[in-house]
């Protein structure tokens with residue numbers, strides 16, 4: 512089912528927790544709602560679920576305006592960070608609970624629960640209590656319970672935040688697999704940019720209640736709409752550099768990074784990702800201030816004139832503190848922003 516959000520706004524006192532948001536989600540897509548803590552992600556999700564009433568704006572599920580429809584009648588499945596399972600009930604009773612509540616007969620409810628338990632791969636655990644499950648298993652039970660009513664929309668609010676790093680990665684892959692299998696339109700709230708990029712069809716990045724950009728992950732990573740998005744996506748963080756453009760040359764602190772660009776003379780904010788540099792003895796000469804080995808990559812801390820920069824190279828490259836090395840920037844990987852911090856081009 513398509514979801515359409517029009518001018519959606521939630522005001523608390525003088526704070527616009529969500530500020531005139533417009534978004535269309537295609538049927539069967541998984542959208543990652545991403546942004547720092549407090550930017551309005553949960554508020555958006557709660558308005559979609561019907562648990563929070565919008566101050567302004569409309570929400571459509573398909574052609575139907577659901578803005579004033581109660582949560583029970585919206586055909587949504589909800590999953591939160593803290594599983595919210597009933598601790599005294601078995602896994603099976605937890606999953607059948609929403610069905611029994613809806614007066615589905617017991618035998619049929621059990622059959623539907625088993626079917627969903629198989630999809631999320633917990634059908635061997637039906638007789639256990641939540642306390643006898645790992646965090647990842649509990650979250651699967653929560654997902655099975657959310658899906659058992661065959662909702663039209665699945666809403667997940669930071670569902671992986673209570674899991675340790677390795678389980679987070681495994682469980683996010685599982686969520687993607689389940690979502691693809693059930694083909695359900697899904698909104699997945701997270702503050703973790705890598706999590707969002709890895710499983711989303713599209714990402715919506717928010718800042719202070721305002722939608723910044725809505726794009727497929729790779730396109731957004733390469734073409735961030737503004738400085739905020741460029742810095743929020745990617746680790747290690749993008750290098751923010753002040754540059755001068757004169758006669759088609761982009762330079763930072765007098766060091767020429769690119770020639771022959773079509774850009775008005777002036778002073779600009781630029782962004783260069785650490786991995787956008789490549790070693791080039793004919794390029795700009797830098798020296799190694801310090802090194803951090805991260806496994807696959809080596810992160811070199813250096814300076815472009817007086818501006819600190821991070822340069823990412825393969826870990827098989829041998830360098831030591833104090834060494835000199837030459838770098839250039841990959842074609843199209845110098846991002847140039849205007850005075851309002853909006854992307855104006857890639858050079």
Ligand SMILES: Nc1ncnc2c1ncn2[C@@H]1O[C@H](COP(=O)(O)OP(=O)(O)O)[C@@H](O)[C@H]1O
Nearest residue numbers: 523526528546547548549550551552553554555
């Ligand atoms: N019930 C509420 N009353 C007052 N302020 C709220 C309420 N719920 C959320 N807020 C505020 O709205 C902003 C957005 O909150 P939230 O949507 O929870 O952010 P996120 O989920 O992105 O961390 C925050 O500044 C938060 O303090």
Ligand SMILES: [Mg+2]
Nearest residue numbers: 552553554668
């Ligand atoms: Mg939240």
